Amino acid sequence: MATKENGSSHNYVLDIFFCSALALMLILFFTRALGYPIVSARAPLLAMVPLAILLVINLVKIIRASSVQRVKDQTHKQVGEEGTQLKKLVSFVLWLVFCVAAIYVGGHYAGVFIFLVLFLRFMAKERWRLAVMLSVGMTLAVYVVFEMIMGIYLYRGVIYLIWRGYKVF
Amino acid sequence: MGIGEAAVSGLLQATSLQVLPVLVGAALFGLIIGVIPGLSGHFAMAMLIPFIYTMEPSMGIAFLLGAHATVAQGGGLTAILFSVPGTGQNAATLLDGPPMTEKGLAGQAVGAAMVSCSLGAAFGALVLALMLPVLREVVLLFGPAEFFMLALMALTFIAVLGKSDITRGLIAAFLGLLLSLVGVDNVTGQARFTFGSLSLWDGLSLVPVLLGIFAISEMVDLWLKGGSLARGSTSNMSAGQMQKQIFIGMVETFKRWWLVLRCSAIGTLVGLIPGLGSAPASFLAYAHAKQTSKDPDSFGTGNIEGVIGAESANDAVEGGALASTVAFGIPGSSSMAILLGGLMILGINPGRELVGEHPDLVFLMVFTIVIGNLVGSVAGTFLVNPLARLTFLKGSILAPCLVVIILTGAYAVNQNWFDIAVVLAFGIIGYLMKLLNYSRPAFIIGFILGYMVEKNLYLSMKLYGPTFFLQPIAFVLLLLVSAVLIYNIWNVARSKNGEDTINGH
Numbered sequence: 319m320a321t322k323e324n325g326s327s328h329n330y331v332l333d334i335f336f337c338s339a340l341a342l343m344l345i346l347f348f349t350r351a352l353g354y355p356i357v358s359a360r361a362p363l364l365a366m367v368p369l370a371i372l373l374v375i376n377l378v379k380i381i382r383a384s385s386v387q388r389v390k391d392q393t394h395k396q397v398g399e400e401g402t403q404l405k406k407l408v409s410f411v412l413w414l415v416f417c418v419a420a421i422y423v424g425g426h427y428a429g430v431f432i433f434l435v436l437f438l439r440f441m442a443k444e445r446w447r448l449a450v451m452l453s454v455g456m457t458l459a460v461y462v463v464f465e466m467i468m469g470i471y472l473y474r475g476v477i478y479l480i481w482r483g484y485k486v487f
Numbered sequence: 488m489g490i491g492e493a494a495v496s497g498l499l500q501a502t503s504l505q506v507l508p509v510l511v512g513a514a515l516f517g518l519i520i521g522v523i524p525g526l527s528g529h530f531a532m533a534m535l536i537p538f539i540y541t542m543e544p545s546m547g548i549a550f551l552l553g554a555h556a557t558v559a560q561g562g563g564l565t566a567i568l569f570s571v572p573g574t575g576q577n578a579a580t581l582l583d584g585p586p587m588t589e590k591g592l593a594g595q596a597v598g599a600a601m602v603s604c605s606l607g608a609a610f611g612a613l614v615l616a617l618m619l620p621v622l623r624e625v626v627l628l629f630g631p632a633e634f635f636m637l638a639l640m641a642l643t644f645i646a647v648l649g650k651s652d653i654t655r656g657l658i659a660a661f662l663g664l665l666l667s668l669v670g671v672d673n674v675t676g677q678a679r680f681t682f683g684s685l686s687l688w689d690g691l692s693l694v695p696v697l698l699g700i701f702a703i704s705e706m707v708d709l710w711l712k713g714g715s716l717a718r719g720s721t722s723n724m725s726a727g728q729m730q731k732q733i734f735i736g737m738v739e740t741f742k743r744w745w746l747v748l749r750c751s752a753i754g755t756l757v758g759l760i761p762g763l764g765s766a767p768a769s770f771l772a773y774a775h776a777k778q779t780s781k782d783p784d785s786f787g788t789g790n791i792e793g794v795i796g797a798e799s800a801n802d803a804v805e806g807g808a809l810a811s812t813v814a815f816g817i818p819g820s821s822s823m824a825i826l827l828g829g830l831m832i833l834g835i836n837p838g839r840e841l842v843g844e845h846p847d848l849v850f851l852m853v854f855t856i857v858i859g860n861l862v863g864s865v866a867g868t869f870l871v872n873p874l875a876r877l878t879f880l881k882g883s884i885l886a887p888c889l890v891v892i893i894l895t896g897a898y899a900v901n902q903n904w905f906d907i908a909v910v911l912a913f914g915i916i917g918y919l920m921k922l923l924n925y926s927r928p929a930f931i932i933g934f935i936l937g938y939m940v941e942k943n944l945y946l947s948m949k950l951y952g953p954t955f956f957l958q959p960i961a962f963v964l965l966l967l968v969s970a971v972l973i974y975n976i977w978n979v980a981r982s983k984n985g986e987d988t989i990n991g992h
Contacts, residue, residue: 354672354675366665373658376658406710411707418908426895430895456891472898
């Protein structure tokens with residue numbers, strides 16, 4: 319992904335997408351705020367009015383600085399050969415979601431262990447031995463820091479709760 | 488509580504058996520984070536925030552500030568040995584640190600950096616302590632209208648003086664402000680922007696938002712970079728040779744005490760201005776050191792004064808930045824914003840309450856900075872080689888391990904699954920903001936100040952009506968904000984190439 323801080327490598331496609339998403343969110347918030355009592359709507363409007371103006375200015379600046387050809391080129395790069403960074407980003411986010419799902423189902427300890435082993439082996443391409451050792455170490459660290467030192471009871475997972483006879487989660 | 492009594496109480500708290508081990512541990516953690524390129528002070532503090540829930544206020548303050556105090560020291564070490572700034576604030580150290588390493592004087596540079604950091608931090612902390620009696624009086628002059636304008640001023644300064652361009656900085660600041668208003672309005676009981684979700688009734692929690700914006704986004708970046716965090720080899724010197732050189736570097740720094748003092752003063756002054764931060768302070772101090780040197784031509788080729796100037800200003804910034812944070816609840820940087828959030832979590836309200844009723848906690852901060860930096864200097868001095876090896880850790884290993892701690896930390900605060908979703912969502916938003924040059928510090932300061940803005944706006948309207956900003960101090964602040972905005976907008980308007988303004992000044 320284009321990350322260098324000069325105009326030619328600025329990621330206009332992503333920038334336009336980000337700004338548009340913000341603008342959509344703002345429209346949604348604005349329509350909601352109009353239905354609130356004036357005392358509740360005052361502070362949000364104080365933030366939203368300048369935000370809307372700034373977003374328009376920003377979009378105009380982006381459009382002026384970019385060209386259709388440049389946006390086209392960048393779009394091709396993002397989905398083509400040079401899109402490996404984007405793919406890497408998407409896969410990392412998906413792995414994060416997997417981590418959360420693993421914790422939800424297996425509980426913190428099992429979820430953390432499974433996530434780390436699989437991530438280190440298949441994403442980081444580490445050897446099985448290192449992946450397992452690191453995962454065991456991190457799982458132990460989570461237990462020691464959160465449960466033993468801080469006294470926080472971490473989530474045990476759906477499977478454990480079903481096994482213990484819970485029906486409502 | 489009198490100032491003298493508060494100072495003694497602060498010192499006793501900082502050196503108590505409960506607080507000191509936490510402070511030392513946090514300082515070592517900060518040093519390690521600082522050494523690792525890409526991870527910075529706000530990352531260290533964001534990582535620690537979930538742990539302070541179970542702590543006493545004094546312990547929590549020492550925990551957060553102790554870690555923050557040593558990050559720049561760790562970053563200086565990496566800058567000198569590997570030509571990679573461990574944190575952004577060490578960029579000026581790159582000018583003379585690596586050339587000293589090339590000359591075989593790595594130890595001297597490290598010794599000078601460690602002592603300069605400690606002396607700079609002590610100077611900044613001393614200034615904060617000396618300012619406290621004045622701050623206690625000044626803060627009494629401020630009411631809701633003034634605090635409202637102060638919050639607006641902080642947001643404007645952060646957005647305008649930060650690294651991103653003004654428009655993007657302000658967008659981030661107002662976005663943070665807007666998102667802080669999600670949840671039930673305390674005055675009318677109106678649920679705002681909850682879209683039917685009960686989880687949003689209490690608003691977005693600070694900890695998951697912080698962790699997402701500063702921690703997860705950094706992990707995404709770390710993962711995308713992959714490979715070793717720093718390349719190259721550590722100095723070929725033996726541990727004994729290194730220690731000897733470090734000692735020489737320390738002595739050389741003490742010999743240049745006047746330079747340390749002047750550069751520390753520059754750092755502290757810059758720290759007082761919200762939004763500028765450590766990096767400009769260290770470059771300013773570096774330029775000052777060069778201008779006043781007897782041998783300015785040797786700067787950039789390995790002059791120890793270049794290292795001393797940059798590093799002493801680096802840490803002196805914190806004393807200045809803390810002043811506005813503790814006295815007015817106005818954070819001058821993202822790290823101070825996180826500290827402010829931490830103080831709120833610990834049940835401490837900055838402003839009148841903190842400087843008026845709990846000055847001992849301000850002195851605790853002063854001593855935490857001093858002790859933390861001393862710990863960092865000692866550890867940095869004796870553990871240079873092992874610490875340097877940390878930079879060879881692979882991002883692909885570090886990222887998933889830290890992600891696990893971040894997600895667990897986010898869950899542990901409220902034991903709520905929704906917080907994990909918030910971390911992930913804000914992690915992606917934070918990464919996009921970083922990539923597209925939207926100011927994350929401005930966003931987080933807007934988010935933290937949202938409550939203060941709304942409360943003081945409500946009170947000001949009740950007390951003075953819609954013309955509340957015409958109160959004398961509030962009006963002066965309004966003029967100041969307008970002047971800064973108009974000046975910067977005029978500067979941008981002069982720029983002919985629109986592309987320049989997209990990627991910064």
